[in-house]
Structure formats: C-alpha cells, structure tokens
Amino acid sequence: QVQLVQSGAEVKEPGASVKLSCEATGYTFTSHEIHWVRQAPGQGFEWMGKIIASGGSAGYAQKFRGRLTMTRDTSSSTVYMDLSSLRSEDTAVYYCARMVVTARSPPHFDTWGQGTLVTVSS
C-alpha cells in the first residue's frame, strides 16, 4: 500500500538547520508531487511548499523563501526538507503528503506521513 515514512523527532537550537526525510513506498515515486505542511502545537496547518518528484523542481511559500530547500533522491524514493535559521516559532510537527492530480478530480492529499516533531529550543 502507499506509504510515506518520515524520519524521527529532532531537537535543535535557534539558528541551526534541520533536514527531514520522507520515504515513499507502494507507488511510482516520480508520478506524484510531495508537499510539506506543518502544524504548530495546538494550531492548524500551514502549507510550506512542494517538490515535483519527477524533475526535482520545487516551489515554496513566500514566508519560507530563502531558508527552505526541498530535494529528492529518486534512487531511494525519498524527499528531503531542509529548513535553516530555525527559531522557536518553527517548533511544530512537520508532515509530508502525496498530492494526487487526475483529469477527473481536483488535486488533493491522499496520503500523509506520520509526522516529525521538530523542537527549537536553547
């Protein structure tokens, strides 16, 4: 079955960087975009950006441009999200999600990773 498996929890100091991974299994990796969404404690969701798995091009929310980088490794069907210059407000659970796009239906996230907690604290 389709699965997205994310890397484990991270604790970082302010100013540091964090690199999270999201391994895709059960489908053709290059057929779908992977998006990243985060959820601060007790809050709603914030869309961060996406990567097109086939070509590797990425797009980011304006808020994160300059400190967010998404990459992918087709040999391992893994997407990476690198967020730099961390601050306390970046403390959140980070999710990767697979986007499904078909001729018959608008885009939607049908599969999500289990989430990775990133804590930014000195």
Added chain:
Amino acid sequence: DIQITQSPSSLAASVGDRVTITCRAGQSIATYLNWYQQKPGKAPNLLIYGASSLQSGVPSRFSGSGSGTDFTLTISSLQPEDFATYYCQQTYSTPHTFGQGTKLEIK
C-alpha cells in the same frame, strides 16, 4: 493568498446527530476544496476531495457540497469515532491554505 474561513471553531454534538461544518473561500475556487479529519497525535485523513467526492474507504455518512466560495461538510449520523477535528483546504492555487479547524466534541 486565498483565505479560508471555517466555522464553527468548535461544536458539541451527540451520537446520532447530523452536523454541518462550513468553509468560505476569499475568492472563487471552483470545487478545489478538500476535507480532512484529524485525531489527536495522528496525521490528517482525507475524507472528501473536489468538494463532493468521497475518498475510498470513508463511510457514506460523510458528504460534501458546494462550489465557488461556499462549502459544507455534513456528517449525517455521528458515530463515536467521528469526534475529532476537521479541516478544509483549498488546492486552487499555492499556497494551499487550510481552514482554522472545527473541533467536534461529545455533548
């Protein structure tokens, strides 16, 4: 960015009740509106996509409607497992913004 206003922010209901949650977009998004359910400590689960299409495996008591700017998620007869937080999301344009969520609690 397209703003999504979801209401109510919380709702208390009983098993067997019919409940409705609404989302309003700041501009027309056609039917590019999805609904997710989230339980504590878990990732979201897709319920409805394209405003009204039921995701495979989701019980038929869940339904969605709307187009343009106004959308509705309806649960026809609440079951104990339905008490969770519900979010809408637009995928008309990036950033793919979400509603603020509706926490559905037991009355």
